[in-house]
Amino acid sequence: MSSKRRPALLLRKYRDDVIVAYIYSRVPERLSPAEVLVSSASASFKGTGLLTDSVIMLNKPATVEKRLIIRVLGEADDDLKAEINFKLR
Numbered sequence: 087m088s089s090k091r092r093p094a095l096l097l098r099k100y101r102d103d104v105i106v107a108y109i110y111s112r113v114p115e116r117l118s119p120a121e122v123l124v125s126s127a128s129a130s131f132k133g134t135g136l137l138t139d140s141v142i143m144l145n146k147p148a149t150v151e152k153r154l155i156i157r158v159l160g161e162a163d164d165d166l167k168a169e170i171n172f173k174l175r
Contacts, residue, residue: 093135093159094150095142095170104152107144109136120145122169135160144173 094106109124117123122142124134134140136159162170 091156093140094148095162097147097174099152102152103149104155105147106150107142107147109140109142111136111138111140113139113141117141118145120173122166122173124166130163130166133161133163134166142170144170 093109095109096104096106098105113123114121120143122144124131124136124140124142126136126139
């Protein structure tokens with residue numbers, strides 16, 4: 087397991103753990119059906135707190151202890167949440 091800090095999207099909270107989808111700044115040429123592009127050109131980007139175009143990897147959720155979360159970076163707006171929820175179905 088890597089000790090590198092990385093942004094993640096909180097998908098679900100439990101008592102001591104959370105389920106997250108990691109966010110990467112390496113944007114592939116083609117997105118898989120389980121990846122969501124957060125483009126710096128989109129209206130959704132500003133509130134995320136991300137610094138550059140990024141991809142939310144919904145195909146590899148991870149369970150993480152709450153105590154490992156350092157801070158809230160930003161928030162997904164309604165449009166981004168709708169796209170994420172659609173792809174999670």
